[in-house]
Amino acid sequence: MKKNKITIHDISKHLGIDSSTVSRALNDSERVSKKTKTLILNTASEMGYQRNVLASNLRKRVTNTIGVVVPRISRHFFSSVIQGVEETAYQAGYNVLICQSLEQLEREKKIIDTLVANRVDGVLISISMETMDYNHMQGLKNGGIPLVFFDRHCNIPETNNVLIDDFKGGFDATQHLISKGCKNIVHFSGPQELEIYKNRFKGYKEALNKNNIPYRKEYVISSRLMENDGFENAKKLLDSNLEFDSIFSANDVAAIAAIKYLTDKGVKIPDDVAIVGFSNEPISTVINPALTTINQPGFEMGKKATDLLLKHIKNENGLLNSQTIIMDSNLIERQSSKK
Amino acid sequence: MKKNKITIHDISKHLGIDSSTVSRALNDSERVSKKTKTLILNTASEMGYQRNVLASNLRKRVTNTIGVVVPRISRHFFSSVIQGVEETAYQAGYNVLICQSLEQLEREKKIIDTLVANRVDGVLISISMETMDYNHMQGLKNGGIPLVFFDRHCNIPETNNVLIDDFKGGFDATQHLISKGCKNIVHFSGPQELEIYKNRFKGYKEALNKNNIPYRKEYVISSRLMENDGFENAKKLLDSNLEFDSIFSANDVAAIAAIKYLTDKGVKIPDDVAIVGFSNEPISTVINPALTTINQPGFEMGKKATDLLLKHIKNENGLLNSQTIIMDSNLIERQSSKK
């Protein structure tokens, strides 16, 4: 039994004041006397009035809402980003629509259509593994809805991006292992369609190169981002009988699974295995307290991306050029308290 | 530069057909000739028309959207639930608004207000740690918006709930440890304000009782759901010099942290430590592949809760009584492949 909501007209009739004045009062306009304003606000709350945001948005042609699209909300990096987005957005008076593509292009398409249909004011997106172009984002452009990519971007011109220096991350991780005396460094990589994994891989190669360690392609094991891939990675590694003294993994999901698999098989994992992709993930240090990780500043990235997006939203005349912000990841070397 | 979206009126003028007919065609009404319908649909897509959902919803007084409120999207159990919710909702043609309270009552209040203001058709909620009553949910009632609690509910009558038999979970976990020969079972508990932790605790006590093992309150360490609490728990445990042969933890966050702390300190964790609260959490088995867990069917719970909510939404006359569904958790005993 849907109760009839009370509207500004109900308040209007009840008080004998025109609805437009009521509207102004409820919007805390300057052009209402303090007296009538408090009167209206009081009776509004007495009558249990709640603004119909739909109607308001329709009239204002603005929703004060931004959408954020991530592959999976359960991945720690992405939920950190979302937290940063929410904090920044809320402070600026914006709502946030959280959407997950589950790494599926089809879902990503639908999500974007829905966001456009709901007239969000802007969109933040980290593309799915299956996304190779941005045709499905045309709807945003047509609707004049600003778009900012973060972390996983489309490698196309004229876009706004907030990215991490993945080349440097890959380089630092590998360099760290080398300086620890490692020579046979296995690299677990991610889907090569994604720029981020390509760049981490490039960093890996460059570090080897700089240290005169030959690059051997059999030391690189690429995979999708599923837990099972980690098992497969580890299995391949063991079956190949490769001699290795360390691992640089460019993705956390597979890395965790791989470490589990190797541990199960009784293979000793070097304490200073490096993993990229954790973003302060508490789990990483649980698995191995001595693990060195390349931490990605998800929270800060969320804030920066939102800042950039809001600038675009508020600056609708298109004077703002497209722009790319590059952030640094941090190599965190932990000390185990174990002897 | 916001481009002007094209509306049904644009199509109307372009074709010389009235906008009401266009509307009907776009809604696949029976009362439009096939010929004009296809004509309209074609030109609509040619002109790049996209329905303004705001206006549509305002007019229809229905949003085809449900809100789901969880404490944290990053917790594996909750993201599993969300996945179940999304699957069920999408199939039924509903959108899902994902919201996180971050365990804060204030945020929960604001979220609910926002959901009401946006006229969602229904709400699923797992309350925050700070939520003791349901006063702030009055807005939903006033708006006639159906509400279903899942997992963490308010202990009040006349509500719809989808819950897990936490008493049984606690009992099973403890019984498992006892049957393995454990006698000194430590219990890590959660915030006692939440029914679920109370019930798991009751199950623990009942299992001890049934097996003639005296309950000792110093074996129960309660905490909030933060990583740091896990460290504190473990520290308390070590400092107390209690003799213990196993742990039954009612919450995963603290458990993971505790296990890390103990491992760091060189304390051997028994292989069959039981943990409640994982919902197939892959991490649990990484930390300790032999870990026995009480798995919570998050995905299925999300589906059931959504089913129940949708029934209420479609049955607006209030004939449907409030109802509580209890689901079972599963004790999963894993075999380590380690010798």
Add this chain to the structure above:
DNA sequence: CTGTTAGCGCGTTCAA
């Protein structure tokens, strides 16, 4: 400072 008027874009009457 307040009231009047006119839509935002759409869906649903009621006629024809």
Add this chain to the structure above:
DNA sequence: TTGAACGCGCTAACAG
């Protein structure tokens, strides 16, 4: 089967 008219609830423009 189609069109005309109205209104969902709110806000912006213009008066006064």
